[in-house]
Amino acid sequence: MSEVKRGYVRPLDIKNGRIDLSHGSGGRAMAQLIEELFAAAFDNEFLRQGNDGALLPVPTGGRMVMAVDAHVVSPLFFPGGDIGCLSVHGTINDVAVMGAKPLWLSASFILEEGFPLADLKRIVDSMAAAAKEAGVPIVTGDTKVVEQGKGDGVFITTTGVGIVPEGVNLSGDLAQPGDRILISGTLGDHGMAIMAERESLGFSAPIQSDTAALHGLIETLLTSGAKVRVLRDPTRGGLATTLNEIARQSKVGMMLQEKALPVNPEVAAACEFLGLDPLYVANEGKLVVIVAAEDEEKALAAMRAHPLGQRAVAVGSVHEDPHHFVQMTTAFGGKRIVDWLTGEQLPRIC
Amino acid sequence: MKYIDEFRDGDLARGLSAAIRQIADPARRYHFMEFCGGHTHAISRYGVSDLLPDNVRMIHGPGCPVCVLPIGRVDMAIRLALECGVILCTYGDTLRVPASDSLSLMKAKARGGDIRMVYSSADALKIAQANPDKQVVFFAIGFETTTPPTAVAIKQARALGLKNFSVLCCHVLTPSAISTILESPEVRQWGTVPLDGFIGPAHVSTIIGSRPYEFFAEEYRKPVVIAGFEPLDVMQAILMLVKQVNDGRAVVENEFSRAVTRDGNVKAQNLVAEVFELRRQFEWRGLNVVPYSGLRIRKEFADFDAEKRFPVAYVSVTDNKACECGAILRGVKKPQDCKIFGTVCTPENPVGSCMVSSEGACAAHYTYGRYKDFQ
Numbered sequence: 001m002s003e004v005k006r007g008y009v010r011p012l013d014i015k016n017g018r019i020d021l022s023h024g025s026g027g028r029a030m031a032q033l034i035e036e037l038f039a040a041a042f043d044n045e046f047l048r049q050g051n052d053g054a055l056l057p058v059p060t061g062g063r064m065v066m067a068v069d070a071h072v073v074s075p076l077f078f079p080g081g082d083i084g085c086l087s088v089h090g091t092i093n094d095v096a097v098m099g100a101k102p103l104w105l106s107a108s109f110i111l112e113e114g115f116p117l118a119d120l121k122r123i124v125d126s127m128a129a130a131a132k133e134a135g136v137p138i139v140t141g142d143t144k145v146v147e148q149g150k151g152d153g154v155f156i157t158t159t160g161v162g163i164v165p166e167g168v169n170l171s172g173d174l175a176q177p178g179d180r181i182l183i184s185g186t187l188g189d190h191g192m193a194i195m196a197e198r199e200s201l202g203f204s205a206p207i208q209s210d211t212a213a214l215h216g217l218i219e220t221l222l223t224s225g226a227k228v229r230v231l232r233d234p235t236r237g238g239l240a241t242t243l244n245e246i247a248r249q250s251k252v253g254m255m256l257q258e259k260a261l262p263v264n265p266e267v268a269a270a271c272e273f274l275g276l277d278p279l280y281v282a283n284e285g286k287l288v289v290i291v292a293a294e295d296e297e298k299a300l301a302a303m304r305a306h307p308l309g310q311r312a313v314a315v316g317s318v319h320e321d322p323h324h325f326v327q328m329t330t331a332f333g334g335k336r337i338v339d340w341l342t343g344e345q346l347p348r349i350c
Numbered sequence: 351m352k353y354i355d356e357f358r359d360g361d362l363a364r365g366l367s368a369a370i371r372q373i374a375d376p377a378r379r380y381h382f383m384e385f386c387g388g389h390t391h392a393i394s395r396y397g398v399s400d401l402l403p404d405n406v407r408m409i410h411g412p413g414c415p416v417c418v419l420p421i422g423r424v425d426m427a428i429r430l431a432l433e434c435g436v437i438l439c440t441y442g443d444t445l446r447v448p449a450s451d452s453l454s455l456m457k458a459k460a461r462g463g464d465i466r467m468v469y470s471s472a473d474a475l476k477i478a479q480a481n482p483d484k485q486v487v488f489f490a491i492g493f494e495t496t497t498p499p500t501a502v503a504i505k506q507a508r509a510l511g512l513k514n515f516s517v518l519c520c521h522v523l524t525p526s527a528i529s530t531i532l533e534s535p536e537v538r539q540w541g542t543v544p545l546d547g548f549i550g551p552a553h554v555s556t557i558i559g560s561r562p563y564e565f566f567a568e569e570y571r572k573p574v575v576i577a578g579f580e581p582l583d584v585m586q587a588i589l590m591l592v593k594q595v596n597d598g599r600a601v602v603e604n605e606f607s608r609a610v611t612r613d614g615n616v617k618a619q620n621l622v623a624e625v626f627e628l629r630r631q632f633e634w635r636g637l638n639v640v641p642y643s644g645l646r647i648r649k650e651f652a653d654f655d656a657e658k659r660f661p662v663a664y665v666s667v668t669d670n671k672a673c674e675c676g677a678i679l680r681g682v683k684k685p686q687d688c689k690i691f692g693t694v695c696t697p698e699n700p701v702g703s704c705m706v707s708s709e710g711a712c713a714a715h716y717t718y719g720r721y722k723d724f725q
Contacts, residue, residue, distance in 0.1 A: 259360075272354060325721045332581050333360045333367070334397015336718040342697040 024145025080209030084126035100162030188281030212285030253321020357580030387414030387709025431463030526643030559614025636679030
């Protein structure tokens with residue numbers, strides 16, 4: 001490239017520039033945005049093909065998993081992360097909880113006219129770093145621009161493809177009476193980090209989002225040989241909603257022990273202050289594991305050996321129940337239902 | 351979380367549970383009403399009733415601000431948003447209360463109404479300052495606890511010279527509701543609602559003090575124990591009520607002495623008296639029209655009264671015929687006695703207001719306790 005003189009191209013003004021409608025029009029401005037911002041950050045052999053779609057090698061053996069996740073979080077930047085790394089982690093996790101090794105991602109951006117290029121670059125760099133760290137390249141993408149007022153800065157949709165190896169069989173309908181319920185760490189960190197950041201609350205607590213890619217932790221867990229039945233990442237609606245989904249799919253009941261639930265003291269205090277229940281607050285880097293009772297210790301030991309599972313604990317068990325209730329023995333000594341989330345606890349958290 | 355966890359300690363709860371069991375006379379039954387939704391919520395969420403002997407029963411009272419709000423009042427707020435084009439600011443709980451024409455504030459928002467959830471009256475004031483070209487109305491609901499902040503907002507709006515801020519005042523008074531229940535034929539004449547005493551409000555009492563309840567203890571011979579909203583507070587209050595009943599006493603006792611005094615918060619009371627005055631009558635859901643039970647904005651502050659500024663007169667609307675919220679709020683029925691409980695009326699599609707707020711008796715039983723109906 002160096003021997004060819006660059007043409008008359010004025011580079012993008014990342015520092016002061018803003019998205020305008022021409023960046024989505026399919027013309028030169030859009031080509032430049034893609035080349036200088038997206039392609040430069042995400043660079044990999046598939047993206048470099050430069051075609052409308054990425055040509056990918058067909059893996060042999062196993063089954064393929066495909067998952068999609070749209071991200072509309074507000075604010076775009078929050079303690080512990082931003083919409084960029086969140087959109088990479090979220091989709092990798094959806095693929096990984098199926099027991100799959102995530103291989104590729106796609107990314108689709110809806111940008112609002114007037115959005116600062118500097119912010120977009122921060123987001124794209126964060127996505128690129130997250131994808132690189134996870135070892136999952138972004139192989140294709142799309143950009144659209146909407147008029148001012150028709151979006152909220154940036155919305156990002158990512159799709160992930162992965163391969164489930166032979167012999168791994170995880171599904172929400174496989175929980176059985178007697179199984180144990182494990183969680184990889186503290187509850188509610190992501191949701192409360194977002195909430196604390198919302199300016200209308202004027203509330204500043206040192207709470208960091210837990211956003212992280214879980215495929216490494218999952219691989220460690222599955223290699224331990226523990227009989228894992230179900231994996232889920234308890235995002236919107238929190239642990240309570242995730243367990244209700246599994247109870248319904250598997251046609252079982254569950255009993256949690258409130259005393260066993262891990263919650264950071266700052267999150268517990270913020271929840272108390274706002275009248276929220278950590279059981280319903282979103283996580284972006286936690287894993288729910290339903291495992292055969294005899295393998296509880298094996299699974300816990302494997303998870304605790306991984307940096308993302310150091311605080312893994314057992315929080316309850318599965319039993320027969322025709323009503324599929326998720327119940328909890330309260331720390332106070334009574335019993336109650338842990339129901340589905342009603343309405344929305346926190347809007348636009350991921 | 352210190353100072354909070356201490357009031358949720360399981361070991362202390364077991365101790366109190368044993369103490370209640372020990373002194374409760376097995377030959378009689380005890381029926382206590384917790385007035386406040388905050389208590390109802392604590393009882394359901396922590397499973398307090400599981401720790402009580404079978405002959406001690408809690409009756410859920412009408413002290414849930416959202417639950418007692420009549421349909422006609424929510425209709426007014428919706429008309430303000432949809433017809434008068436104001437920015438309507440409301441507490442989150444109120445958003446899903448069913449109103450006329452299958453609407454709610456949430457549905458009115460989806461139809462284009464500019465309806466915003468706020469955490470305090472001060473947030474509404476900020477929205478008014480940020481939108482000088484729009485009228486902003488704060489939908490002020492609640493008992494004595496939320497009334498002083500509304501008064502502060504109105505006084506600040508005057509001090510700031512805000513011309514675009516007003517309040518739809520729907521504040522109500524606790525003692526009037528208690529009187530209405532005690533005067534109801536179910537309690538007084540027919541005895542179909544056996545009532546041996548009250549757990550008195552926590553936060554409301556920090557404002558009004560314990561003095562207003564002395565009348566109920568003396569006049570109606572009903573013990574009152576004011577209690578905090580933590581589950582151990584509730585258990586301790588129940589123990590104190592059982593003791594009073596056993597001794598044949600009927601006095602006001604204060605379990606919540608860490609926050610409540612006999613005279614309450616006089617500064618807040620004066621502030622409320624400066625901005626608000628009694629309405630001759632106010633309609634409550636479940637209790638019908640109760641004389642001198644609600645507040646309106648004094649004429650000195652009429653500029654900030656949304657009912658004067660906009661053409662939205664109150665129109666009384668009857669509740670859904672199948673809905674038993676009225677009887678449930680008076681303690682006459684339990685949520686599971688209602689034919690539509692859990693079938694037609696659920697937290698996702700509430701027919702009555704008791705299914706809306708987490709403090710409502712129906713929502714609390716549905717969310718936390720309905721497994722008991724299948725045992």
